Amino acid sequence: MSFIHIKGLEFSYVNEFEEPPVKNTVLKGIDLDIEKGEFVAVLGHNGSGKSTLAKCINAINLPEKGEVSVAGLDTINEENLLPIRKRVGMVFQNPDNQIVATIVEEDVAFALENLGVEPSEIRRRVDEALKTVGMYEYRMHAPHKLSGGQKQRVAIAGVLAMEPECIVLDEPTAMLDPKGRSEVMKTIKMLNKEKGVTIVLITHYMEEAAQADRVVVIDGGEKIMDNVPKKVFSQVDLMRSLGLDVPQVTEIADFLHKQGYDISSEIITEDECVQALYELLKEQTGK
Amino acid sequence: MAIIKTEDLTYVYGENTPFRKVAVDNVNLEIESGEMVGLIGHTGSGKSTLIQHFNGLLKPNSGSVYIDGEKLWDDKAKLRPIRFKVGLVFQYPEYQLFEETCYKDIAFGPKNMGLDNAEIDRRIKEVAKMVGIGSDILDKSPFELSGGQKRRVAIAGVMAMEPQVLILDEPASGLDPKGRDQILGLIKEYHQQKKNTVILVSHSMEDIAKHTTKILVMNKAKLFCYDDTVKVFHRAAELEEMGLAVPQITRVFNRLRAMGIGFDDDVYTTKYAGELMLRLLSKRK
Amino acid sequence: MIKDITIGQYFPGKSPVHRLDARLKILLTIAFIVMLFIADDIKGLCVGIGFTFITFLISRIPLKMMWKSIKPIFIIIIITALLNLFFVHTGTPYFEWKFIKITDKGVETAVFMVVRIICLIVGTSLLTYTTSPIDLTDAIERLLSPLKKIKVPVHELAMMMTIALRFIPTLLEETDKITCAQKARGADMETGSLFKRAKALIPILIPLFVSSFRHAEELALAMECRCYHGGEGRTRMKQLRFKLIDLWGTLYLTCFFAGVIVINHFCK
Structure with missing residues (x-):
């Protein structure tokens, strides 16, 4: 037990x-x-x-x-x-x-x-x-x-x-x-x-x-x-409806994800966010 | 004209005792009417002491405070009327509720001002609506309410005095995220409706960033700066050095800039961060 | 700031008087009181004065504290002096006018009584000057512990005293805060009649009352979570043990005590 x-x-x-x-x-x-x-x-x-x-x-x-x-x-x-x-x-x-x-x-x-x-x-x-x-x-x-x-x-x-x-x-x-x-x-x-x-x-x-x-x-x-x-905070809308918040970095990742960009919505730390945003911006420039 | 002005304001705790501590050190400040000001600083930086000078609860050791052009402490008899111009909501204000009903508690301030009953009634109805307290709650004992409701009743009690300046010390502390947003939302709404000055003391840079147009930073009893929100967050590195936590999103974008992503904007809200990202991404496509 | 005020009258220090076991200090204080009362003339009392003065010096408590401890009972001292002066009619009269009669015996008794009271107050206040409130509570609990046998709730009383001591600064700070908050709402506590001022205290007293209850409730919960279940089976971290210095302290007082007895018997 x-x-x-x-x-x-x-x-x-x-x-x-x-x-x-x-x-x-x-x-x-x-x-x-x-x-x-x-x-x-x-x-x-x-x-x-x-x-x-x-x-x-x-x-x-x-x-x-x-x-x-x-x-x-x-x-x-x-x-x-x-x-x-x-x-x-x-x-x-x-x-x-x-x-x-x-x-x-x-x-x-x-x-x-x-x-x-x-x-x-x-x-x-x-x-x-x-x-x-x-x-x-x-x-x-x-x-x-x-x-x-x-x-x-x-x-x-x-x-x-x-x-x-x-x-x-x-x-x-x-x-x-x-x-x-x-x-x-x-x-x-x-x-x-x-x-x-x-x-x-x-x-x-x-x-x-x-x-x-x-x-x-x-x-x-x-x-x-x-x-x-990761799995809990990525449910941004559900969390909001429960009167709870998500970290700001999750919020921005979720926003971009919903806009159709290729970014994980399971970002919860600052490091992950910086990395993901950096890659996203680099990728776009590369194309 | 500046609604609050200080000249060389200095305050010392426990003068002539072993516990002597300079809490406010030579502060010169002018706050224009109608601003929504965020006041930040770590614990012991002197922010609580400073705001207590704004409505004459503390008497400066040297220097002076002017409210709406009138000098405080010149004439002690005039202190009370000036005090009514500056409403002060302390941290955890629900602990000061004492009347049998919320209605009576909100009426305490206006009654002390010597207003007549009809006017008091009008004001109570108005602020109750503003803070989202229904008429059924007004007749209840404040001790029966939930934490968030108590807090709103307590804030309403100061708002009903219709001060020209409303100062709130950590109005959202101890509340859950939804309660936080509600309280801060209603304060912002009050500011927009009444167009009077609001000073918001908070440890949360996220809240300050989201709601204020100007920021006043206190550090080690001294005024570090008083400037537009954007300009203050531009000095994020200095704020962090002082031990103040800048919003997470600000740190992220400062790091991105350091990594060579080119943009000039200072990011301090997620809303703005989203817009900026979209702009950067579309530009690069 | 208000929270910086010292509670009780404790002067922290490292003098031999401070270092004595608190239990012993209480017992010695009682012995000292007995000593003052068996001294039956001014010569015996001189030993008591000597003891008080020397002990005060050893404890390194500022001498002005002597005066401070007498001040509150100054009126009582004066009344005692006058009563003895006017109502002791034995001995040779110095002065006589209508019903007023002052005799040599009267003067002697008055001086004797005043000196005795002053010694009593100054000497016993040394106990609170040199012992922290928590040690004092602890010592009282241990000294009274035999009373547990006859169902006196000694532990509970001591616990209440400790908690009261712990919460005095917290409540003072809170009073300060609530007063400020109500003043900011225009409460006027400085002007008006006595009745009006008393009424102005209500907005402070009620929140304070409510908050004391909140403290009590939460503290009780926290104590329960930390396995508090009354005094039964409790141990203490600090073991009070008699040390060499306690022996010296006892000897020191014994000498003076013996001195008083000797004077009582032989210097008549």
Whole structure:
């Protein structure tokens, strides 16, 4: 079985303040399998159900129908709660709301203290996690004096210290400036490539999704697409109709493709685009 | 006449403390009425501090600010009326909503201006239409709305004050692509309808490129330049050196030029890139 | 900027006083208070003055901080002095007029009480000057941990204190932002009657309230994701261990303490 296995997942929020209670079904039968070491981006507009999906992976939300399991552990089983959360770390959008302590290293140690790890082992893992995300020099700082990107890296270190097999990031860059965004993206990619951590990245930024191995598009609580980034972004019209964007380079390639020029519509990186446009222009001159 | 003018504007945070930091350093600037200005600069470049001077929230340590020809801080009693000429929408403005209904919240600014109820009502109806808030939503509590709707109500609250200058700090941050386009679209529409000055602060060069006619660049507390959008993007290399990300499409065409493709245009929107490609391709056929 | 203000009164430093174990510091502070109260005349109190002054010097906290810690209770000191001055009627009168009677004993008691209060305040404020709030919280939690046996939620209380400390700067910054935003919408907080000004705070307090709830909700979720499940089975990264310096610190106070007892007994 896959590392993360989701089958027929349904989930709804019930608003009990209304009379009669209003049930709002957010996930309507999602099937998704994620293998160890994958880097999966999840796209979808606000309210499409992608954050709800993320919270199902580490047993914050429990499935109403269907099943979710992590490393063979079913989330519905309460005994699996801590083992699952230890394996799947979560990073949220607002860095301010996930830092618990008043000193960086104390915060990184938080999860390990909760798990009852030996003090010397906590020390070792905290130092290692902080070095991995490049925040070791800031270990004695107060979190509120760090920049957004730095805070988010501290938050990543906080889950990294648990030595999880997977990290789910729910729009980790939404509140950051371009510099912070690239810091966080670099960290995420490094964790995936060098440490083999499985990454599930929920994002609104197409350029970030384009860096993943695989892109899953969610709309109205259903999985619409699940493919490599090239194949997903080349569906420019479909993406637009879902309220999503495509990278600018894909847009121009798609435009020229539709005009009848001989250019691939599956261009998602700057390098590919420069190359393709260059060849197109050269070819035309050559004729 | 310039609607906003600054003379040697300097502002220092925490003077006489160990945290002393010059946030705005000797800025001289003249913004003409009716422009749609993009304000860019990395975090800490002083752009937020600068805009807070435009409506008198901060008092310059030295130098002066003129709004519509009137000098701020000359007479403290006159500050409030001048402040009403410049509407300021902060980042994540939905966090400042507080009234029981959206209607009342939008009315907060106009009420502070001392307008009568009929006028307030007229303005609320007008801005609600402009930002796409239906009359059913106006009677709801702002806390029941979705993120995008809240943001639009908050922006409407400032628009209802009918300022001559509307300043928006990162109005689209945290929204999904569709929400982004909606917010920026309505701001552009507002600008075209009202013909007044809009200053758009954003980290997204793509958005700035698409929507503004002029760009103001702040770098390390200093004014780097204030010029037409085309001319600013012509200096793409300098902007990148400052740590500002120019649009992806601009980078692509700059590289093409470096590879020996001959064209003089500065490309910063995909629409223009498409037109340029078609022109280049047809010329070479 | 508002976020640069220091929380509590902590002065970071590396002096021997700073380096003492926070738990011990709390215990020593209690012992110090006891010492001040068993000193039953001005001579014994001189030992207390000596202790306060020398410790202050060792801690390298600016001496003007002494004055700063006394300032808030200055009125209380004056009232104490006057009460003792006028209402202690034993001893030889210096001055008598109608019902007012000032005696030598009265003056002595007044001075004694004032010095005792000043020592008390200055000495105990050294604890907060030299210990970071987080260490203090931690120490309180550990000192009180025996109370867990009688179902006092010590861990939960300490956790609440830590989170409060963590969020004070965030909320201050937010207050600042919301105030600016409402001012930009024409909110007038500087003029008008007291009632009007209090009413003008509503547009700031409500958003602040709403945002505190948002913080709390999201923080709770993040804590749950990081396996927080109460104090049970928790370990701590920082092990507080008594060091040699703690022994010296204890000896140091013991000397003064012994001094007070000796004076009490022999210098009558």
